[in-house]
Amino acid sequence: MKKLLIAFTALFAAFTLAACSTSSAVSNNNSTIKVGVAGSEEAEIWSNIIERGKKDGLKIKLVHFTDGNQINAATQNGQVDVNAFQHYYYLNQWNKSNHGTLKAVGKTYLAPTRLYPGKGITKVSDLKSGDQIVIPNDPTNEGRALALLQTIGLIKLKHADLATPNDITNNRLNLKIIPVDAGQLPQQLKTVAAAVIDNGTAHDSKLNPHSAIFVEPISSASSVWINILAANANKATDPNVKKLIKLYQTQTTKDLFKKYYPTEIPAWDTKF
Structure with a gap:
């Protein structure tokens, strides 16, 4: 047993x-x-x-x-x-x-983020005094967009971790840089000179990336x-x-x- x-x-x-x-x-x-x-x-x-x-x-x-x-x-x-x-x-x-x-x-x-042309613009040199450029209004992408505009040579910024339009120290064309909701950027192209638009938003709006007049350069800083x-x-x-x-x-x-x-x-x- x-x-x-x-x-x-x-x-x-x-x-x-x-x-x-x-x-x-x-x-x-x-x-x-x-x-x-x-x-x-x-x-x-x-x-x-x-x-x-x-x-x-x-x-x-x-x-x-x-x-x-x-x-x-x-x-x-x-x-x-x-x-x-x-x-x-x-x-x-x-x-x-x-x-x-x-x-x-x-x-x-x-x-890479891009600068897309708006009304009457085909290249960066077409931008003129007083033109409007829209950028994303969330803090991170707003700072990235401003850095892009500085790389192009349109503005200069004072050093800031999260740059805002208030950090612009030089704006040679007196451009009106307006932060708006990222999702609204593609529609704004009908009325403004240009818009800095991130890749995801551009893709969802079926924007042709090859139509951009400036592309964020890739470097170690990227x-x-x-x-x-x-x-x-x-x-x-x-x-x-x-x-x-x-x-x-x-x-x-x-x-x-x-x-x-x-x-x-x-x-x-x-x-x-």
Whole structure:
């Protein structure tokens, strides 16, 4: 009887271990990660990554937001595991302003911003005294737009982490530089001389990037504008996050950028 009890106990233990092993395998094969994104940004890229993730045992669920602050807040409090919408500069400023602990976990792409011509303008030299130029009104992209106008030679700025129109020290053409909501910039081209428009907004509005009269130059200073995958610090080493990064940073993804977003430069293995 004792031998029978020992044998039964061993058999039960083996069965339990096998069941746990099977359960663990099922769990690992059905891992889910929530990714916060802005609208339909890079939809073709993500659609492909989602399909590749299924084959690799990772279920990727996109959670769509309309505001970057909301995406970072949701990442901070755990509503999403990782997000994909911002560059290093935006992340650093958000962390400072919100006492955040978000961390860049992987590079994605660099998207140079552009100056698009408005009414009666075909080149930068067409701009004349008193012309209106609209720029994004959110602090990060407003500062980037002003830096672009300084690079062109239209204005000079005093040193500021987040430049605003108040930081303009020289405006040789007395241009009227007006911050507006980023989503309204393309429509403003009908009435203003020019607009500084980020790549995502231009793409969503079907603006031809080749129509731009100036493109943000790429240099070592561009590193702050590289877009990233960002996660809460306690999620940075999560296996699912690492698997997502590996799926993203591939030649397949590069080929998709070349096909659908040729103005965006894959940045994870590129030196600027």
